[in-house]
Amino acid sequence: MVTSETINGAASELNLFERPAGGERAILVHLDLGELPPEAAIDELEALAVSAGAEVVDRLIIRRNRPDPRYFIGRGRMEEIQARVAVEGIEAVLVNHPLSPSQGRNLERALCCRVLDRTELILDIFAQRARSHEGKLQVELAQLRHMASRLVRGWTHLERQKGGIGMRGPGETQLEMDRRMLGVRIRQLEKRLQRVQKQREQGRQSRRKRDVATVSLVGYTNAGKSTLFNALTQAEVYADDRLFATLDTTLRRLELSHGDAVVLADTVGFIRDLPHQLVAAFRSTLEESVQSQLLLHVIDASDPERAAGIEEVEKVLADIGAHELPRLRVYNKTDLIGGRPRVTFNQDAGVTEVWLSAVSGEGLELLHEEVRRLQGAERVHGRIRLTPSQGRLRSRLFELGEVLGEQTEACGDLLMEIEIRRTDLERLRDNEGLSREIELVDA
Numbered sequence: 140m141v142t143s144e145t146i147n148g149a150a151s152e153l154n155l156f157e158r159p160a161g162g163e164r165a166i167l168v169h170l171d172l173g174e175l176p177p178e179a180a181i182d183e184l185e186a187l188a189v190s191a192g193a194e195v196v197d198r199l200i201i202r203r204n205r206p207d208p209r210y211f212i213g214r215g216r217m218e219e220i221q222a223r224v225a226v227e228g229i230e231a232v233l234v235n236h237p238l239s240p241s242q243g244r245n246l247e248r249a250l251c252c253r254v255l256d257r258t259e260l261i262l263d264i265f266a267q268r269a270r271s272h273e274g275k276l277q278v279e280l281a282q283l284r285h286m287a288s289r290l291v292r293g294w295t296h297l298e299r300q301k302g303g304i305g306m307r308g309p310g311e312t313q314l315e316m317d318r319r320m321l322g323v324r325i326r327q328l329e330k331r332l333q334r335v336q337k338q339r340e341q342g343r344q345s346r347r348k349r350d351v352a353t354v355s356l357v358g359y360t361n362a363g364k365s366t367l368f369n370a371l372t373q374a375e376v377y378a379d380d381r382l383f384a385t386l387d388t389t390l391r392r393l394e395l396s397h398g399d400a401v402v403l404a405d406t407v408g409f410i411r412d413l414p415h416q417l418v419a420a421f422r423s424t425l426e427e428s429v430q431s432q433l434l435l436h437v438i439d440a441s442d443p444e445r446a447a448g449i450e451e452v453e454k455v456l457a458d459i460g461a462h463e464l465p466r467l468r469v470y471n472k473t474d475l476i477g478g479r480p481r482v483t484f485n486q487d488a489g490v491t492e493v494w495l496s497a498v499s500g501e502g503l504e505l506l507h508e509e510v511r512r513l514q515g516a517e518r519v520h521g522r523i524r525l526t527p528s529q530g531r532l533r534s535r536l537f538e539l540g541e542v543l544g545e546q547t548e549a550c551g552d553l554l555m556e557i558e559i560r561r562t563d564l565e566r567l568r569d570n571e572g573l574s575r576e577i578e579l580v581d582a
């Protein structure tokens with residue numbers, strides 16, 4: 140019988156969940172195909188490498204018109220690195236792009252050291268950072284799926300570990316076994332995740348029932364979301380200069396001064412070309428943002444490449460269906476650029492921008508003010524028709540909105556003129572299941 144213990148045992152024997160040890164001496168490689176500013180791209184790779192615990196020995200920018208199908212970086216450059224590996228004790232080469240399984244295999248065989256592509260590097264960081272039960276399950280699932288996609292094409296790091304001098308591939312039986320084991324483990328994780336996600340959904344629903352709005356912090360990794368979260372809620376969430384310090388959504392109550400409170404959610408950081416396994420894996424975490432009433436898009440104001448980060452975040456928000464939610468752009472770290480806290484309106488993007496410093500606390504009150512304004516200002520004014528059986532909804536409307544008038548129709552229906560927050564109205568529609576029966580006639 141296959142039990143979870145035997146699977147875990149076998150997996151650890153095969154080092155399925157191996158990650159690079161801290162301080163691995165690494166050479167970074169970025170292929171300049173003319174798409175991105177190469178210096179900024181390799182800076183980002185370096186930040187990722189450091190986050191993964193590597194010691195960066197050198198950074199190579201290689202200019203090519205297109206990737207080499209065999210070695211990705213080209214034979215000549217591969218041989219240059221090959222010569223340095225033994226002499227300089229290089230343990231890993233980190234490539235800032237996704238490699239095909241055969242390119243990964245060819246490079247690793249030729250260089251005789253570990254080769255990680257961008258996807259594997261990010262997966263590794265996620266594996267080191269995940270702290271909650273759900274986060275850990277999600278990362279492990281993403282790693283195994285990535286591994287399975289390599290196995291399907293007949294190659295995996297497992298092979299290298301077992302391959303010895305000739306580094307021959309596994310025999311059919313071994314490959315079959317790996318595949319089956321991965322399959323079993325993947326299904327097991329999927330089931331567990333479903334259970335955890337159900338609990339999360341229940342929590343979300345009960346918040347909605349209690350009419351508590353959620354405000355989510357989203358943004359590029361290292362923008363300062365956790366620091367801002369802590370500053371706003373006086374919580375002690377792990378904030379760190381390493382990328383992806385926060386992997387799991389954290390929730391805290393945020394008091395707004397006029398007696399209102401919202402739930403503030405800190406979410407996973409975004410990054411360019413987030414591996415698709417991770418986008419899928421973190422969908423449920425990101426869904427917290429989709430379900431929010433307001434998004435605070437946190438931006439590192441001191442980052443010269445911040446425009447690319449903004450674009451990336453907008454792209455992912457569109458992917459998960461959160462792009463139409465009301466939002467504020469929060470330009471953080473003004474202390475680093477000598478900027479003053481302020482509120483401006485960006486005409487092109489159609490969003491309000493708040494400039495502040497989460498570390499010094501300057502400008503926090505401006506953000507508070509804007510959140511309050513957006514929570515309250517989005518009001519709708521209209522007439523709502525209720526049937527005689529909807530007495531419960533009528534009292535909810537009295538609780539939540541300002542009732543400007545009531546009129547009973549000949550048929551017994553009640554026409555209420557009301558001014559109410561759009562978010563409250565939407566929650567009433569969702570919670571009471573009355574979407575068709577509430578009709579705004581004069582918004």
Ligand SMILES: Nc1nc2c(ncn2[C@@H]2O[C@H](COP(=O)(O)OP(=O)(O)OP(=O)(O)O)[C@@H](O)[C@H]2O)c(=O)[nH]1
Pocket residue numbers: 358359360361362363364365366367377378379380381382383384385386406407408409471472473474475495496497498499
């Ligand atoms: N100077 C300055 N540094 C800041 C400010 N806000 C955050 N930082 C620093 O920026 C780094 C990243 O901050 P985090 O709050 O961990 O960033 P994050 O967006 O949550 O990061 P991820 O978890 O990677 O998504 C930390 O070293 C913070 O101390 C600020 O207003 N000014």
